[in-house]
Amino acid sequence: MAELKKVGVLTSGGDAPGMNAAIRAAVRSCIFYGIEPVAIREGYKGLIDNDLEVMNARSVANIINQGGTFLKSARCAEFRTPEGRAKAFANAKAAGLDGLVVIGGDGSFTGAMLIEKEHGLPCVGVPGTIDNDIFGTDFTIGYDTALNTVVEAIDKIRDTATSHNRLFLVEVMGRDAGFIALNTGIAAGAEQILIPEEQKSVNELMDDIANSGRAGKTSSIVVVSEGDKSGGVFELASKIEDSFPDYDVKVTVLGHTQRGGKPSCSDRVLASRLGVAAVEALREGDSGVMVGVRNQQVVQTPLEEAISKHNAIDKALLKVAEIVTV
Template identity: 60%
Template sequence: MIIKKLGVMTSGGDAPGMNAAIRSVVRAATHHELECLGIRLGYQGLIENDLLELGARDVKNIINRGGTFLKTARSKEFKTAQGRKKAYENLKKHQIDALIIIGGDGSFTGARVFGSEYDIPVVGIPGTIDNDIYGTDFTVGYDTALNTVIEAIDKIRDTATSHNRLFFVEVMGRDAGFIALNSGIATGALDILIPEKDYNLDQLFTSIERGNKEGKSSSIIVVAEGEKLGGVYDLAKATGMKYPDYDIRVSILGHVQRGGNPSCYDRVLASRLGVAAVESIIKGKRDIMVGIRGNKIIFTLFEEAIRKKNEINEDLIKIADIIAV
């Protein structure tokens, strides 16, 4: 199949570096003399025929911007056969031969179904701050989010030290603890609670007492939002009941982790994956995600990327325990 025109979209949750990925796709398409259309608001925009032509100059000055200028959304309608049919009709109307989708596993699930139903070549670029997608060492947005968290926790420690306070800091990671584990190590957290690690209150209290015995003037406990003990406020309440003399505070970083200018690493990663996505489509690849492993571009079938998950490095959990004294 000869590819003459590409469509590119961002889907699901936004992540820093998505704009850099769009820019890379558009300019790689221009380099290979392909037309490129941007699809606004993800799958919903494809259903609603919200598309715009993109050339090299249309994506200038966006590599440094967070978010996605194409906007993003989650589409319930695309989960229906009727919705996907509307999307396909709009693809044909614009003579789009292939799609590049920047997003997470939910976006890739939709891509796999759509590509198989209508014989449309689709390639994915992993864009999510959670870093939980199988088939790549790093996802676009993860490095920036991690640095945002580190900067915030460093500032929280300043006030924790000034007042001898115990802070519970909740970070994003409903199903994966990559942000919590790595930021906890990097900021010297007293303890780190992640979904992948079985934990109980007695273990938490042991960590707190160990820190007190060692004379720590401040304590930071980093909690992934998906940890299994009931939520950061319940943890703080239980700790307060156990240690009524402690000055305990809760800080939820929330969506600040999604925003901000992408780091150098995310800009370069997004640029590499964007070019690889375009060139893989030209070579006839389809139903795959482009990723990076060992600093080399690799390809993973959508089915595998969706079915499997990146696993937490057990050595990092051990390291976190050792250096938390």
């Protein structure tokens, strides 16, 4: 067991529902093991600005049900430089920190990996992102809540689509990964799903829309991942209107509504498991790793591997989508 007196906890990058639950779990895990937890506000920026605060069990009371991150998050250009990381480490050393729990995504883990390599500060990552694209875990914190938010929105859009014989293009988050689009498209009964991993040509989409019309469908929902390469939802809408002048085509961009809201039960439990696992990993002398869940078991993945690889889309799920959208 590593001798730990103080451990810093920070959230970095884009916020995700369940981050507060992970903070809470990490703080209370520290207290359980006799370690002093130290909150770092606004991610790595807070480490550079020395914005640190010692926490106790009551400091994280009544936050498990809140979305976002009460420690706040910020992207920090200075931390991307060796000089910035040296300043951050100097502050961490002065505060007596023996390790860091870093809750975030790829960029956050890159920062953790660099400060450990350059200065020897032990770091353990906790995957918090709605995109679910981090390698080494079946699910990331915030993903399940985002799915439920999107499905609820699409269900409401479906009501107006069927009332007015409209075709809706619904853009969801996923710049590089289509997990949200694929899963919500299936769950909400979308007629078409466009994701970066399976590029469908505009002509194929037009053929599918024509086939839907011939099959008697008078309204349609097309879920589009923001990373889809077909030109974006507004350009797609224009092309569909040109090809199908009888269609009333509408566009809805769900945007940052997908990041907000109270975390689901699944995200709260996942965040609690991983917050505890991160502190336990540091106690066991493990660092430079990310904790995640594979097949319901907590596992560790080297940060370098978590950053360099990405979760792959389930091909079987793509087949399901193809079958149920006929």
